[in-house]
Amino acid sequence: xxxxxxxxxxxxxEVRSARAHLKRDLAAGRIDLVEVLSNPPVCAQTAxxxxxxxxxxxxxxxxxxxxxxxxxxxxTKTVGGLSDRxxxxxxxxxxx
Numbered sequence: 001x002x003x004x005x006x007x008x009x010x011x012x013x014e015v016r017s018a019r020a021h022l023k024r025d026l027a028a029g030r031i032d033l034v035e036v037l038s039n040p041p042v043c044a045q046t047a048x049x050x051x052x053x054x055x056x057x058x059x060x061x062x063x064x065x066x067x068x069x070x071x072x073x074x075x076t077k078t079v080g081g082l083s084d085r086x087x088x089x090x091x092x093x094x095x096x
Contacts, residue, residue: 018043023055034091037079045080049073049090067093 022043025031033056036044044052053064068075071089073082082090 015043015046019047022047023052026052026055027057029057034094037082037087037091037094040079045078047079049077049079049082050075052079 018041022031022036022041026033026036033052036052050064050068053059053067054061067073067090070093071086073086073090077086
């Protein structure tokens with residue numbers, strides 16, 4: 001039981017670390033947001049769409065709110081939880 005718990009904690013830390021690295025790459029422009037949304041890596045599946053958008057340069061809360069309203073995306077939506085329609089609408093809006 002204890003090993004199982006530590007294993008789960010280690011895996012969660014790996015995912016958080018990979019997600020932080022992804023957000024740094026997005027902020028630096030080393031990776032394209034369209035690519036992440038189109039074919040999300042495992043670490044991005046559970047990431048909030050809002051957090052990923054806000055990590056991109058020149059994208060602030062007002063732009064994200066406008067995009068979410070236009071694409072009918074909930075504030076708490078994860079990348080993995082986006083429908084095909086929502087994903088396509090958001091990609092069409094990029095760059096915001």
